[in-house]
Amino acid sequence: MPNPTAAILIIGDEILTGRTREGNAHFLAGKLVEQGITCREIRIVPDDNDVIVAAVRELSSRHDHLFTSGGIGPTHDDITADAVAEAMGAALDVREDAREILAAYYAARGVEFTAARLRMARIPEGATLIENPVSGAPGFSCGNVHVMAGVPNIFQAMVEGLLPRLTGGAPLLSRNWQVPRPEATVADELRRIAGEFPDLSLGSYPYIQEGRYGTNLVARGTDPALVEAGWQALKDAFPEGQ
Template structure:
């Protein structure tokens, strides 16, 4: 039975401008791999309502799970929640349970619940909340879309809270072999090897060190026995 599928949508001009290096994609990919959920696509879109809505609808239709990061904070350019609601044509407003979570947090920390912070309690109708043990402001789940913060520490905490609720599959086994020959030298025999193991994927990643060419070959699959057998054949092939 095939594994569930997923996509990630990263939202924010700061990613596209190069001002911020995104760490959440790498983290999520590793977590989903361990859970047996196949991450099939990653997209990055700007803080543009039409772009966010179009991407959310397309990814939601195409994959079992969609995870977003960024744009659910207190500032004017945090527009993700509004556009997730718009993508599914549902209303959005301050919700009592989200507001209570924030109020408790701000009372404890001595901060004031001002209008900007209250924006983080705006939740689309029909959504369920995602716990945020770091800064309290919740994420939310609407249909198959998991909407989470962009700050890595908060994103990672939110992922940890939702992963146990997801239906996973067989974790992916991965093995790597470094071959000190160029891709052009191993391309044909590697293609033959891949054809003998159609349920596995073979990735070829060339490198150059000290003037010499080499290739890292990565074998991935759900059948650990087949991965090990293919690796043994690859070692023989590499000679």
């Protein structure tokens, strides 16, 4: 059975204006590989309800999982919960379980539970909460859409709590072979090896280091013996590598 597929949807004007360099997708992509879930797309969209609704509908219907990051805070530009509820056809309101989590969190810290903070207890009907050990306000899974915060350490904590709940497949394995030659000079041999290993993905990634061209060759696959054999073929073809 092929591995489940996923998309990641990052929501926030601050990334599209170059203000913030996105890192949550990179973090999650690495975790999905370990879990045997194949990430097929990362999409970054602005804080625009119609755009988010359309993206959630498209990506959640096309993939087994959709993970979102951003837009679930207390302010007026935090519209992700509304958009996801609309996209999934679920009612959205303050939910008692989420309200209790927030109330307990703030009470324990002597922090006032304001109306703005109560916004973060608005959870779509039928959704499962995702724990937020960092700042209380939970994320949620609505159908196959997993909605998480944009602040990196909160996002990461939510991912760690969520992923064990999801069924993955065989982890994608990869081995790297670094060759001190320009990419063009490895192309023919690489194409030949790729033909010999149709069940592996063989990638080549050129780099420039201290003015010299080199290429990282990567063999990827889910069968450990096959990945090892493909990597050995790369080593044999380019013995000057490391």
